[in-house]
Amino acid sequence: MRETLRLLCGLQELDEDLYRVKDELRRLPQERDRRREKIDHELSRLNELEHRIAEVRTRIKEIEDMTTGQRQRVRKLENEAAKTTDQALIAAYNHEARSIKRDISEAEEEGLGLVETADKLQREADELRAKIEALEEEFRAYSENVDEEIRVAEAKRIDLEAERNQRMHSQVAPNVLETYEKLLDAREGHAMAMLEGRVCQGCYVTVPNNLYVRLARGTELVNCPSCRRILYLPETD
Ligand SMILES: [Zn+2]
Numbered sequence: 001m002r003e004t005l006r007l008l009c010g011l012q013e014l015d016e017d018l019y020r021v022k023d024e025l026r027r028l029p030q031e032r033d034r035r036r037e038k039i040d041h042e043l044s045r046l047n048e049l050e051h052r053i054a055e056v057r058t059r060i061k062e063i064e065d066m067t068t069g070q071r072q073r074v075r076k077l078e079n080e081a082a083k084t085t086d087q088a089l090i091a092a093y094n095h096e097a098r099s100i101k102r103d104i105s106e107a108e109e110e111g112l113g114l115v116e117t118a119d120k121l122q123r124e125a126d127e128l129r130a131k132i133e134a135l136e137e138e139f140r141a142y143s144e145n146v147d148e149e150i151r152v153a154e155a156k157r158i159d160l161e162a163e164r165n166q167r168m169h170s171q172v173a174p175n176v177l178e179t180y181e182k183l184l185d186a187r188e189g190h191a192m193a194m195l196e197g198r199v200c201q202g203c204y205v206t207v208p209n210n211l212y213v214r215l216a217r218g219t220e221l222v223n224c225p226s227c228r229r230i231l232y233l234p235e236t237d
Contacts, residue, residue, distance in 0.1 A: 002218045005232045007172050008180055012192040014167070018160045019189030024153045032146050039135050046132060049125040056118040063111040067104050074100050176221060183229060193229035203227035 074097045081093040168177060183191035193202030198212050205226035215222040215231055222231045 001220060004172060004176060004221070005218075005230075007167070007170065008176070008230060009192055009232060011164070011167055011172075011180070012190070014160060014164055015184055015191070016189055018157065018164065021153050021157045021160060025150065025157065028146050028150050028153070032143060035139060035142065039132065039139060042128065042132050042135065046125060046128045049121055049128065053118055053121045053125060056114050056121065060111055060114050060118065063107050063114070067107050067111075070100050070104050070107075074104075179221070180230065187227065187229060191230060193224055193227065193231055195224075195231045195233055200224040200227060200229065200231065202229040207231075 077093045077097040077100075081090045081097075084090060172180075180191050187202070190202060193200050195201070195207065195212065195215060198206050198209065200207060202224060203226050205224065207225060211222060211225065211231075214220065215233060223229065224231055
């Protein structure tokens with residue numbers, strides 16, 4: 001039984017490495033996705049900004065077209081007024097021309113405000129674009145590192161799995177291995193626990209003395225009554 005425990009402890013050491021590597025293989029792509037999402041979020045903000053800039057510019061163009069038409073109309077009214085001596089007609093022409101000029105002036109004011117808005121948004125968009133370019137650059141380098149880390153971890157995982165398979169086919173009895181595997185799964189990679197001064201180092205519960213005696217006798221596998229981990233004693237030599 002002492003030999004079984006020794007084998008299980010060796011297996012446990014290997015499994016701890018394996019759990020670490022597997023955890024790394026899960027964590028690395030997740031972290032990369034999280035970073036990618038941040039950049040994509042900035043990209044959609046930039047998209048939104050550019051859309052708003054386009055809208056403002058369209059409105060500016062509309063105002064320009066409208067005021068061009070209105071100016072033509074004013075010139076036409078002024079020409080008509082010059083051609084006639086009818087004072088009532090001249091007054092009417094002048095009245096309409098003044099009203100249109102007021103409209104033009106209001107529209108121009110709105111146009112100027114919009115030009116300012118467009119310029120401000122454009123500056124924001126330019127800054128954001130530069131920021132995104134820097135982030136993309138950083139992400140490319142980061143991503144290459146992650147690829148390398150994943151490659152290394154994957155190679156290590158394959159090695160560990162191979163060694164594990166080899167050990168599994170060694171002298172440990174199948175029913176013991178089954179117990180071990182179940183615990184490994186339930187206790188996230190820690191199936192074994194050292195008993196130190198009657199305290200289980202897996203869950204820090206003090207076990208009854210008779211359990212200690214059974215374990216010291218070395219004729220059977222003893223589980224912690226609290227966390228169920230397979231107990232072993234510290235090396236005495
Ligand atoms: Zn325990």
